Amino acid sequence: GDHSQAESLFERALALAEKTLGPRHPVLAEYQQNLGNFYSRRKRFSEAEPLLKRAHHMKAQSYFPDHYLIADSLSALGNLFSSTNRAAEAQPLLERALRINEKVFGSEHPKMIDPHFDLARCAFVLGNHDQSETHLTRALALAEKVLGPEHPTLLSLLSTAVRFYKQTQKPDKAVEMEARHKAAKERATERAQTPSQLGPFEPERVTTTSRPRVPGDTEAHEHESQPERIPRPRIRVPEPAPVSKSQTDEDERPNFFGFTIFLTPIVLVICHLLWPEIAVLKYATAIVAFFFVFLCLTEFRGRLQGETEFILHYGWMTLTLIPGVTLFWFYGWIAAAWVLGGYAAVCTLSGLSHRSWKRRAGFSESAVVIRPISG
Structure with missing residues (x-):
């Protein structure tokens, strides 16, 4: 050949x-x-x-x-x-x-x-x-x-x-x-x-x-x-649309979404220390903690099952709220802040890209994964 x-x-x-x-x-x-x-x-x-x-x-x-x-x-x-x-x-x-x-x-x-x-x-x-x-x-x-x-x-x-x-x-x-x-x-x-x-x-x-x-x-x-x-049918996949330079460079852009998440617990803790009498800060931290406990457990579940896209299940969301509620009920806002900071640190160290954050936020560009046909 x-x-x-x-x-x-x-x-x-x-x-x-x-x-x-x-x-x-x-x-x-x-x-x-x-x-x-x-x-x-x-x-x-x-x-x-x-x-x-x-x-x-x-x-x-x-x-x-x-x-x-x-x-x-x-x-x-x-x-x-x-x-x-x-x-x-x-x-x-x-x-x-x-x-x-x-x-x-x-x-x-x-x-x-x-x-x-x-x-x-x-x-x-x-x-x-x-x-x-x-x-x-x-x-x-x-x-x-x-x-x-x-x-x-x-x-x-x-x-x-x-x-x-x-x-x-x-x-x-x-x-x-x-x-x-x-x-x-x-x-x-x-x-x-x-x-x-x-x-x-x-x-x-x-x-x-x-x-x-x-x-x-x-x-x-x-x-x-x-x-x-077993022979697989060959499926003709339409040619993808041209990729612009802004789209191509998207992965190289700073992860502003990740930075925002990393700063969230720090800002909440500082505000609570400055104004401890404001109960709203305490409850806001708890609500955000529930959300991130859900994200953290779903990320772990997705890694175990080999999922490359986030799939949000209402039943799973309900189950993941339980540890968040328990944390806040027994340990208060300090534990909630640790949950936020720990999850943000893991995400930052694992180097999640801007596009990866968009997928996890639900803004996936396509739900279809195209695999090459061999042989």
């Missing part, structure tokens, strides 16, 4: 996504990972690593820990480390990716083939041949069960298994795998020569990521194949 054109398209897609969505949008991580994976396949590891690390960090900030997109970024980083003589660093990442995929998709899903193969490759590099054989055998069994006995992915895995057993001095196993590979290849050839019985609107099987090589592999793969997945 034309790798230079592919690189140009990946870079242009990333630049457009960053300009349109902003530098902190979680969807941007998918574009960064796509470009990083491209560099990794071209063995440009020094360029791939920072992109893959940024993509994983952004996903970790945007999604809950067991999200399947987290598993994707962990696998990408793990495979990069395996390819750069850092298999010891790669193994925990790949093991976590396997656990997440198994939890999300189940142990018998085609998506489990790649994680098992990745761990087999990593264990081989570390010299743990027993563990490598376990994962390779599991990947073979899954491919044969869920993809079929003549699927290209199974052919590729069988070819890899032949080389694995030859390198680990197990000739009997190597002969067995060679026989299975030959039989599967013959079945695939016969099927290719048989006229298709598919109807005019029945889709062929769709494949995903290509099989990586095992260490020491000097032969080209006979089939660059991929595990099966």
Whole structure:
């Protein structure tokens, strides 16, 4: 293929996504990972690593820990480390990716083939041949069960298994795998020569990521194949409106809304100390405290569930008022001021942008999150 054109398209897609969505949008991580994976396949590891690390960090900030997109970024980083003589660093990442995929998709899903193969490759590099054989055998069994006995992915895995057993001095196993590979290849050839019985609107099987090589592999793969997945419809998304310079620079503007919130408890405390006889200040502090207790708990809930937009639920709002009322009832305005100051400090230290504050205030520019369609 034309790798230079592919690189140009990946870079242009990333630049457009960053300009349109902003530098902190979680969807941007998918574009960064796509470009990083491209560099990794071209063995440009020094360029791939920072992109893959940024993509994983952004996903970790945007999604809950067991999200399947987290598993994707962990696998990408793990495979990069395996390819750069850092298999010891790669193994925990790949093991976590396997656990997440198994939890999300189940142990018998085609998506489990790649994680098992990745761990087999990593264990081989570390010299743990027993563990490598376990994962390779599991990947073979899954491919044969869920993809079929003549699927290209199974052919590729069988070819890899032949080389694995030859390198680990197990000739009997190597002969067995060679026989299975030959039989599967013959079945695939016969099927290719048989006229298709598919109807005019029945889709062929769709494949995903290509099989990586095992260490020491000097032969080209006979089939660059991929595990099966359900095809997704391609939805045409209208071109976004041009982004003006004022909109582009919005994230760089000072967070005046955040500064205002940070100053609120200070002003209230000073006013109360100057004029303690004014009861209105005390009650105003309590009301504001209720609001910020609600914001603080909702922020925490959103982070746990991987929500990137604020969703205000009346029931949740009612529940979050309870600790605020309790604080004020027992400890008075001092506790309320601490709630305000603590929340403002957390928000300031976490570096929430002007646009992020607008979303939390309910002024979201769009309720639709557009995700790139891969493959």
